[in-house]
Amino acid sequence: MNRMRSPSALAGLLLVLVTLVFAVIGPWLWGEEAARFDPLHILEGHSPEHLLGTDDGGRDLLARTLAATRQSVWLAVLATLITTALGIPLGALPSVLGPRTARFASGLIDSLVAFPVLLLAMFAALIAGTGARGAVVGIGVAAAPGLARLTRTLAGTVASSDYVAAARVLGASRAAVLVRHILPNIAEPLILTVTANLGYALLGLATLSLLGLGVQPPDYDWGRLLHDTLPRVYVDPEAVAGPALAVAVAGIGFTLLGESLARAAAREPSATSAPSASRGESRTELPPECGPLPGTPEAVLEVRDLSVSFGGATPVRGISFSVAPGETVGIVGESGSGKSLTALAIGGLVPRPGEVSGRVLLGGRPLEELSRRELGTRLAMVFQDPMAALNPALRVGSQLAEVATAHLGASRGQAWRRAVDRLGRVRLPDPAGDARRHPHEFSGGMRQRAVIAMGLMGEPELVVADEPTTALDVTVQKRVLELLAEVNETTGAAGLLISHDLAVVSRYCRRVLVMYAGRIVEELPSERLRHARHPYTRALVASSPDLSTDRSLPLATIPGLQPTPDEVPGGCAFAPRCGRVLERCRTDRPEPEDGLACWNPEDA
Numbered sequence: 001m002n003r004m005r006s007p008s009a010l011a012g013l014l015l016v017l018v019t020l021v022f023a024v025i026g027p028w029l030w031g032e033e034a035a036r037f038d039p040l041h042i043l044e045g046h047s048p049e050h051l052l053g054t055d056d057g058g059r060d061l062l063a064r065t066l067a068a069t070r071q072s073v074w075l076a077v078l079a080t081l082i083t084t085a086l087g088i089p090l091g092a093l094p095s096v097l098g099p100r101t102a103r104f105a106s107g108l109i110d111s112l113v114a115f116p117v118l119l120l121a122m123f124a125a126l127i128a129g130t131g132a133r134g135a136v137v138g139i140g141v142a143a144a145p146g147l148a149r150l151t152r153t154l155a156g157t158v159a160s161s162d163y164v165a166a167a168r169v170l171g172a173s174r175a176a177v178l179v180r181h182i183l184p185n186i187a188e189p190l191i192l193t194v195t196a197n198l199g200y201a202l203l204g205l206a207t208l209s210l211l212g213l214g215v216q217p218p219d220y221d222w223g224r225l226l227h228d229t230l231p232r233v234y235v236d237p238e239a240v241a242g243p244a245l246a247v248a249v250a251g252i253g254f255t256l257l258g259e260s261l262a263r264a265a266a267r268e269p270s271a272t273s274a275p276s277a278s279r280g281e282s283r284t285e286l287p288p289e290c291g292p293l294p295g296t297p298e299a300v301l302e303v304r305d306l307s308v309s310f311g312g313a314t315p316v317r318g319i320s321f322s323v324a325p326g327e328t329v330g331i332v333g334e335s336g337s338g339k340s341l342t343a344l345a346i347g348g349l350v351p352r353p354g355e356v357s358g359r360v361l362l363g364g365r366p367l368e369e370l371s372r373r374e375l376g377t378r379l380a381m382v383f384q385d386p387m388a389a390l391n392p393a394l395r396v397g398s399q400l401a402e403v404a405t406a407h408l409g410a411s412r413g414q415a416w417r418r419a420v421d422r423l424g425r426v427r428l429p430d431p432a433g434d435a436r437r438h439p440h441e442f443s444g445g446m447r448q449r450a451v452i453a454m455g456l457m458g459e460p461e462l463v464v465a466d467e468p469t470t471a472l473d474v475t476v477q478k479r480v481l482e483l484l485a486e487v488n489e490t491t492g493a494a495g496l497l498i499s500h501d502l503a504v505v506s507r508y509c510r511r512v513l514v515m516y517a518g519r520i521v522e523e524l525p526s527e528r529l530r531h532a533r534h535p536y537t538r539a540l541v542a543s544s545p546d547l548s549t550d551r552s553l554p555l556a557t558i559p560g561l562q563p564t565p566d567e568v569p570g571g572c573a574f575a576p577r578c579g580r581v582l583e584r585c586r587t588d589r590p591e592p593e594d595g596l597a598c599w600n601p602e603d604a
């Protein structure tokens with residue numbers, strides 16, 4: 001808030017305070033004098049008795065200007081309330097509506113913004129009727145598209161955050177997502193913008209009154225005084241100067257204050273960016289720990305020919321795999337191979353304009369047949385960055401409790417008790433106290449535990465964890481991964497663990513899917529990783545050091561780069577980087593056979 005000590009902020013604050021003081025005391029101190037007719041002194045210029053002169057009723061213009069403060073500010077407040085009531089819902093709705101309706105709402109905002117503000121104000125004012133009401137409605141309506149556009153941008157950013165995705169996957173209704181997750185997180189910049197809007201409303205109302213569309217006699221505001229005195233501007237300029245100065249002082253004051261507050265409150269961008277690869281960390285390959293043997297029938301998750309496209313690019317290209325009850329499967333691959341999009345597609349969370357094709361069956365039922373409520377209780381998702389996955393404006397306990405009230409029909413008390421119980425299960429030190437805290441009061445590890453606890457609020461059959469420990473330090477990583485393994489073991493839920501880290505995957509998963517350029521190139525038991533047959537898997541393992549790696553030799557790397565989704569070559573996508581490439585690899589795409597998609601695999 002140091003920026004609130006800037007000269008412009010202090011000037012804004014001072015001008016607003018002066019305006020508000022005059023709004024309170026103005027009619028009280030000068031109201032009587034402002035209304036007193038004096039036929040002997042009509043239309044006089046400056047004099048010691050009347051510093052700004054008099055009007056056509058002989059009334060003192062200085063007293064009228066001061067007394068008009070309350071009416072002028074009040075009308076600006078009313079206009080701003082109308083702007084807020086129209087602009088914020090209109091701007092926020094596209095973030096929760098379906099794609100078509102959202103496009104329509106966005107198009108409406110864009111066309112209204114393109115309309116000249118003054119024309120829109122006059123149009124609305126004429127429809128609402130002349131006088132104060134018309135002016136207030138006119139200015140209120142005319143400023144709404146601008147506020148809607150800002151709201152749309154802010155809400156769009158929050159709507160694409162992990163905690164909104166988490167709320168959606170947990171089945172929160174559109175209204176709940178909007179009211180509990182989006183609006184509280186954009187409230188601050190909106191309140192500041194609304195403050196600045198008060199200044200614009202004052203100026204706008206004065207303009208309408210000046211044009212004769214505003215307050216009508218015997219009422220008066222600064223705009224009306226300007227309208228009445230303007231014809232005398234060359235004869236008695238001081239008569240016009242009073243109301244003009246008042247409009248300028250108050251308008252500039254509110255605008256400066258609002259903009260300074262907005263600048264002061266501007267936050268650093270949150271750390272939600274994708275983490276970098278972590279292949280250089282400790283690599284002690286330990287025996288696998290969890291899950292039944294692969295191939296168990298009645299898969300909890302069955303993915304068939306899944307593709308995800310964005311325009312001309314297809315980052316996930318027809319992958320198929322399944323996860324059996326109680327099994328934990330790992331997905332590995334270089335950054336950009338399509339791991340996260342696969343997880344998002346499983347949760348029905350691929351962002352627009354992404355298009356998903358193929359089938360995802362959860363517990364044997366297609367994803368699209370499951371209601372949000374069912375999906376929310378049967379599937380838990382743990383995202384990369386726990387801070388981004390929790391709504392910063394809500395207490396952790398409230399976020400967890402929301403799942404139980406939304407899905408299980410629990411009362412608020414029951415839901416809260418369940419939340420405290422789940423926080424205890426993930427071993428937070430003081431579950432009851434921690435439930436009352438906000439996410440920023442938690443350490444990174446505690447936040448990720450809270451996210452896991454949120455997944456446990458339902459009865460998940462599958463826990464999808466996408467790089468759940470990348471944002472955490474190494475010691476906390478291990479504890480969180482062990483907690484996830486324990487959750488799978490105690491609840492019987494299956495797991496899908498996405499990671500860059502081969503050691504993590506081989507430690508916690510029985511089976512591994514290796515992704516390259518949007519396809520699964522090899523599927524194998526994790527203990528077979530060192531004897532993988534696909535040259536890419538071999539190269540991945542070779543470039544992941546472990547305790548047996550000879551430190552005197554340079555670390556092996558995979559030459560070249562993975563192709564971007566819009567330039568995947570024909571044939572095998574790995575061919576340009578492969579040491580075992582054949583002519584055929586460049587032309588024919590190998591389809592997976594017995595878990596291997598390669599024309600020239602290594603010996604087993």
Ligand SMILES: Nc1ncnc2c1ncn2[C@@H]1O[C@H](COP(=O)(O)OP(=O)(O)OP(=O)(O)O)[C@@H](O)[C@H]1O
Nearest residue numbers: 274310315334335336337338339340341342351565
């Ligand atoms: N919203 C999007 N719009 C367009 N392309 C996208 C979008 N999200 C992801 N992609 C592209 O899809 C590809 C796969 O992305 P994805 O996030 O699934 O990779 P990843 O394997 O999870 O990588 P990382 O390990 O770095 O998270 C990338 O090339 C990425 O640029």
